[in-house]
Amino acid sequence: MNKAFTRETDGDDDEGVEPALALPQGTRNYITPGGYKRIKDELDQLLRVERPHLVEVIHWAASNGDRSENGDYIYGKRRLREIDRRIRFLTKRLDLAEVVDPAARRENTDQVFFGATVTLCDEQGEEQTYRIVGVDETDFSRNKISWVSPLARALLKAREGDQVRFQSPAGWREVEVLVVEYVTIEP
CATH class of the missing domain: 3.10.50.30 (Transcription elongation factor, GreA/GreB, C-terminal domain)
Known part of the structure; x- marks a missing residue:
């Protein structure tokens, strides 16, 4: 089968997360105000800066023609999947977070x-x-x-x-x- 028709799976949002970051089942995700701000800032950086820039690079690479041997396109798409996975993970963590000062x-x-x-x-x-x-x-x-x-x-x-x-x-x-x-x- 041609590689163009295969799909790399994104897997679970927690896949690849260090075991230390996994929350015990049924517990709350307590976080300090400083930690919440750090995670929120990382999420904003990914959404407002890194992802839009990468989308531009992928668009430019795709416009160059043959995508099967285009490194910018292939690695850009891979990096985009990594960024999207991280965005989903951070969003989920912020949704579950209970800020405690x-x-x-x-x-x-x-x-x-x-x-x-x-x-x-x-x-x-x-x-x-x-x-x-x-x-x-x-x-x-x-x-x-x-x-x-x-x-x-x-x-x-x-x-x-x-x-x-x-x-x-x-x-x-x-x-x-x-x-x-x-x-x-x-x-």
């Missing part, structure tokens, strides 16, 4: 909830600070952990001074909650 909802509490910035002391006496954020905002290099991660789940509802035990990839660990803060931080 940690600073507005929790002020004078020493208990850990979504959006908390928590300073911990591990068994070796080392201090580490993590911010509990939404699944789409996770960035371990910046110490932002998902609220569905094992550490965050163990920390939720803990108070300053509590010892918390959780299962890490290296085995069971125990940490002490030193400080709990709620601040609004941009992405």
